[in-house]
Amino acid sequence: MKTFDVAIAGGGLIGATIAFELARAGLQVALFDRQQPGEGASWAAAGILSPAPENTGMISTVPLGRASLQLYPEFVASVEEISGQSAGYRARGTLEALFSNDAQEKLSTIIALHHGLGLKAEAVSADDAREMEPALSPEVEAGVFRPDEASVDSRALTKAVLTAAERSGVKTFAGSDVQSIAKDGGRCGGFLVDGEKIQSRWTVIAAGCCSPEIEGAARYAPVRPAKGQMIALRAEDFSIERVLWSDHVYLVPRNDGRILAGATVEYVGFDKKVTAGAVQKIITAALQLAAALADAQIEETWAGLRPDSPDHLPIIGPTDLEGLVIATGHFRSGILLAPISAQLIREWITTQNVSLDWGRFSPLRFGPMQFGEVARATNS
Numbered sequence: 163m164k165t166f167d168v169a170i171a172g173g174g175l176i177g178a179t180i181a182f183e184l185a186r187a188g189l190q191v192a193l194f195d196r197q198q199p200g201e202g203a204s205w206a207a208a209g210i211l212s213p214a215p216e217n218t219g220m221i222s223t224v225p226l227g228r229a230s231l232q233l234y235p236e237f238v239a240s241v242e243e244i245s246g247q248s249a250g251y252r253a254r255g256t257l258e259a260l261f262s263n264d265a266q267e268k269l270s271t272i273i274a275l276h277h278g279l280g281l282k283a284e285a286v287s288a289d290d291a292r293e294m295e296p297a298l299s300p301e302v303e304a305g306v307f308r309p310d311e312a313s314v315d316s317r318a319l320t321k322a323v324l325t326a327a328e329r330s331g332v333k334t335f336a337g338s339d340v341q342s343i344a345k346d347g348g349r350c351g352g353f354l355v356d357g358e359k360i361q362s363r364w365t366v367i368a369a370g371c372c373s374p375e376i377e378g379a380a381r382y383a384p385v386r387p388a389k390g391q392m393i394a395l396r397a398e399d400f401s402i403e404r405v406l407w408s409d410h411v412y413l414v415p416r417n418d419g420r421i422l423a424g425a426t427v428e429y430v431g432f433d434k435k436v437t438a439g440a441v442q443k444i445i446t447a448a449l450q451l452a453a454a455l456a457d458a459q460i461e462e463t464w465a466g467l468r469p470d471s472p473d474h475l476p477i478i479g480p481t482d483l484e485g486l487v488i489a490t491g492h493f494r495s496g497i498l499l500a501p502i503s504a505q506l507i508r509e510w511i512t513t514q515n516v517s518l519d520w521g522r523f524s525p526l527r528f529g530p531m532q533f534g535e536v537a538r539a540t541n542s
């Protein structure tokens with residue numbers, strides 16, 4: 163029987179970062195993925211590192227996001243040093259473009275909201291915004307610059323973390339389907355992989371949107387797939403320096419000159435088709451933001467499945483089954499939140515104490531509630 167200190171189900175960025183962190187803390191770690199690790203949502207992501215909440219429901223993730231953003235420079239440096247691979251990290255800030263007639267009013271609200279949450283945000287005039295990013299449309303009325311925000315090449319980062327984890331001692335098992343949690347008396351003693359028992363003192367479920375398929379995990383990780391479609395463009399005669407946003411689209415520059423445009427959020431099960439309607443929507447919004455993209459070549463289109471929880475917040479922490487820990491539900495922020503998620507889980511596994519209050523993200527918060535019931539409870 164294979165025996166480890168920690169067995170992790172899922173080799174996306176979340177599972178891989180946890181594996182890397184725990185191996186560096188001196189633990190014997192094994193990472194199991196049912197396909198090739200790093201080909202799930204983490205492969206599909208835009209890689210924006212922004213702790214700003216998209217709506218009021220996400221405000222509780224801000225401390226987590228801020229802490230993770232702060233960890234990023236050191237995280238990337240150690241991953242790049244150990245793996246010998248670049249993660250495509252760009253710490254150039256992000257710029258949100260406002261178009262409407264009430265742009266000035268909107269600008270004050272956004273700036274006040276950010277400052278209230280301890281996030282840096284600066285008002286930028288339309289002229290200054292276009293000076294920072296000449297590709298911006300002449301119709302832009304104002305901008306919000308968030309100097310601390312950044313982006314990373316999520317495909318490159320995930321690959322680099324997987325390499326760094328292996329070089330730090332993690333044993334990786336590709337094509338290994340985790341079927342169920344294995345109970346040993348009253349505790350979790352590992353899991354079953356293709357019929358074989360993997361024995362571990364700690365078991366981590368980080369299988370993204372497929373986590374509930376692992377028998378025994380669904381009640382702690384009731385996530386579902388939220389499909390996102392993306393487009394990669396290449397422009398001959400211009401580039402953008404930093405992430406650009408509007409209400410309808412974001413544009414993310416990569417170090418290889420590509421500009422990613424995205425993304426949809428669709429609840430259509432496990433379907434990963436790229437659709438004409440979504441491509442049209444993304445391209446229309448991208449050209450409104452930067453009209454010069456009209457001549458850009460479409461190099462690639464793809465879709466990925468984000469792990470989304472009933473309240474859209476991450477699910478990280480211990481369960482009521484001793485030894486079983488969950489790390490999923492990172493929805494639209496799993497690339498940003500990987501370093502802090504890994505740090506908190508390492509702290510829990512090695513000391514049973516964590517440096518940041520993670521109660522709000524407990525896997526025990528759902529009880530018997532399912533998606534519809536949470537939605538009803540929230541609306542009433």
Ligand SMILES: Cc1cc2nc3c(=O)[nH]c(=O)nc-3n(C[C@H](O)[C@H](O)[C@H](O)COP(=O)(O)OP(=O)(O)OC[C@H]3O[C@@H](n4cnc5c(N)ncnc54)[C@H](O)[C@@H]3O)c2cc1C
Pocket residue numbers: 171172173174175176177194195196197198199200201202203204205206207208209210211338339340341368369370371372373375376389390391392424425465466467468469489490491492493494495496497498499
């Ligand atoms: C289009 C798009 C854009 C995004 N943009 C951003 C962004 O800009 N910034 C940001 O922070 N986040 C972004 N995200 C979200 C981010 O990608 C996810 O939150 C994050 O990648 C989740 O990582 P994960 O490791 O939990 O899941 P995944 O990367 O999906 O990894 C899960 C792994 O588990 C494996 N697995 C599944 N079931 C089993 C099983 N039974 N046994 C073994 N292995 C199993 C899978 O094969 C997979 O490799 C985006 C996502 C999408 C789709």
